[in-house]
Amino acid sequence: MIRLSGLTKRYGPVCAVRELTLEVLPGEVYALLGPNGAGKTTALRCLATLLEPSEGSASVCGIDVSTGPVEARRRMAFLSSSMGLYARLSARELVAFFGSLQGLAGEALAARVEEMVELFGLSEFADRFCGKLSTGQRQRVSLARALVHDPPVLILDEPTLGLDVLSGRAIHDFIQRERDRGKAILFSTHQMEEVDLLADRVGVLRRGELVAEGTPAEILARTGASNLARAFLALVADAPVAEAVRA
């Protein structure tokens, strides 16, 4: 479903992602872990066709994102905490706008919009301008926006950043539900509870390189740490800190 192979992204002399290779299968949730600046966002943006990889390739449902960016975007939902909503469109209008860009029109579009309003509980504020919504409400609108075309692949860049416990919980429920529907889900985070709760597999990024990959249990076994947070620290921290953690 999702495949990165040897993906490298350079900005001049800086290498943000180095030869990243990973695969996410249908019905699988893959968590990309890493400290700030490890290259998580860059990798996900390359996959989402927003950035052009310097080397290597990325594909979604067998479509290479470099050669078929528009087709690839039809098959994925991309959500990032840095993404904004149009302040002077209502939630309903916004979802309809992205629905029509996905090729929906007429009654099919209207029906789909209402479905999304229902699914993400937007009805209370669906006709309010997005500029007037709370952070949690905005995140729900963003999800509805990203999923209006019901794509098989979900790419979520720190989906719970800045959300309170309740809103975060709603997102977790949503991810589990979509996995059960057979979607391939790749998300980035640096919160260990999220990984514990959701991830079938984990990849740890450090300075643009994948330093560990496996199920949470495999990661624990490999590092010999008592919990994921310690394992993560051991993997990404510089040598002296890592030593201290192991000891």
Add this chain to the structure above:
Amino acid sequence: MRSAWWIVFRKELRETLRDRRTLLMMVAVPVLLYPVLLIVSEQLLLFGQRSLEAERSPVAVVGDVPEGLTEVVGAREALELVPIESGPVEALRSDAVTAVAVVGAPSGAEGTRAITLLYDAASDRSQRGRGELSRALDDWADTLLVRRLADRGLPLTFALPVAVTDSSVALPAEMGGYTLGRILPLLLVVITLLGAFYPAIDLAAGEKERGTLETLLTAPVPPSAIVAGKFLTVALIAVVAAALNLGSMLLTFQTGALQITQVLGIEVSLPLRSVAIIFLALIPLAVLFAALFLGLAVRSASFKEAQNALTPVYMVVLVPAMLPIFPGIDFGPLLAITPVAGVSFLFRDAMAGNVEWLLGALVLVSTTLYAAASLAFAARAFGNERVLFGGAGPADVPSTSWLDRLRALAPAGRVPEPGVALGFVAGIALLFFYGGIRLQIGFGERGLLASEWLLLFVPAVLFVLLGRFDVARTLSLRAPTGRALAAGVLVVAGALPMVWLIGWLQSFVLPIPWDLLEGLEELMTAGDVRRLVWLLLLLAVTPAICEEVVFRGVLLGGTRTLEPWRMILLNGAVFGAFHLSFETVIRFLPTATLGALIAWTVWRTGSIWVGMLMHFVNNATLVVLTSTPALREVLSDPDAPPPLWLVPLGAAMLVLGARLLPRVSDR
């Protein structure tokens, strides 16, 4: 399914129309503020004039005042004769009087009496006092003249051998068009520009700042559809804003609410045909601004940054738009194809009711071409990830401000940034323009020599040294190989006939400034060997060193991070522009071509010395040719085509030279 550009357009329009600021600028200002502002300011003007006229101006008459004068002055309603204690100047300065007539002694019964009128030219009151007092004195002079004529028994017509009255054949409506045509074109261009300015910033940089552009780019639509939708919105807003302004202004004039039109005896109305032409020309203009501003604004990260980036463009655009205000500039083909100026002049002619169709067509076609070019520019910007997400990439890459980058670069290998190098060359060009002309006027040929060395060479060397740039790398100070020198000479020798051909071809389009060419020829013609040596030093050796250090040194060295073809074209264009002055537009294309060729050779060889040799060969050839009597005849006639057999020969030499040049990767 509807096209993506249409969906984007409709959404952008809907959002823009919900923005109160835009609506205010677009609708409220023209529809309401205009008439109100015009009427109020007119009333204030008239009121001020009337209040000035309502009071009597205090004036004084001093000196050898003859009988009867004070009565004539005192009889004028607008004047009040007051005695003054102090001297006339003090009285004026203390505002006790507005004007003083200092009367001299009479020179005989039939002589002329001198009267000096003292007043304060910097005061409206004093100017009015002077005018009234002057008229009173004229009246008095008339009575004296009548008396003298009567004493001699001569008729009044004796002192009036000719009576002239003038009368304009222009109809009030034509006068109205003429007056409108002076002011309104600039206003219309500015309003179209402002109509595009804020929406463009909001739809490009604003979207980036709010993070919505990233959202939009994850939708399955090509960037070209996004640009098209945005661009249509901005262009439409600009056209609507301009049309509303034009309509509102014409209505304001036509309602007769303005007394000033009656006072001036003009009638403001535009024939439907003119309105149609103006509207037709507004569309490509709005398209040009919309695309240009969008393409520029999307390169900025925030609304504020985009505003800073666009304001200089706004200023530059105003200059050509202002040209119709100045009297005596004739609207010709060259102005018609000048961006913005052409439209501005077409507006003027449309308002005056005399449009030349050929020029009008030229304006529309050229503006449409510029608009298409800027649209391509905007589309490129939207398709470029470096533009959309910043060259340094998103948050998880260390930020690189230019200051950081400067610090990080070790002095070894350090060259100026493109913007810095361009800024330096712009500054030096200004210096050369103002300082050089003074030196040349003051010291002639020696001044020319001094200006090249002092205003080009010295500043360039100081810039490289004081800026702590790597001298050898910035100035391409690599020793040339014999092969590189030979290649350079071949390229420039091959280029000479080509440049000649270009000059001849463009003489069909651009007027040739004959006076200037004759002056140049005189300067370049040597009569004896001593003069020839001096001319070679002045016109070939000196520019070859001084101009090369600036253009193929600092400019080329500083723009090496650009793509090679951009770097070379930019170098040629800047070099051509440097040799431009108001009368010598014809020099641009040949000089730019030559500059680009030299830049290309220096880039390939890595050696400025090759550039200097090429520059020398080119200039020296011209000096020697003009000084050879047999060739002068051919050369002094730019109307004649170059000997055509030279063109294939030149092309062959160019190709040969190009093949001899080393590849950049081999160095």
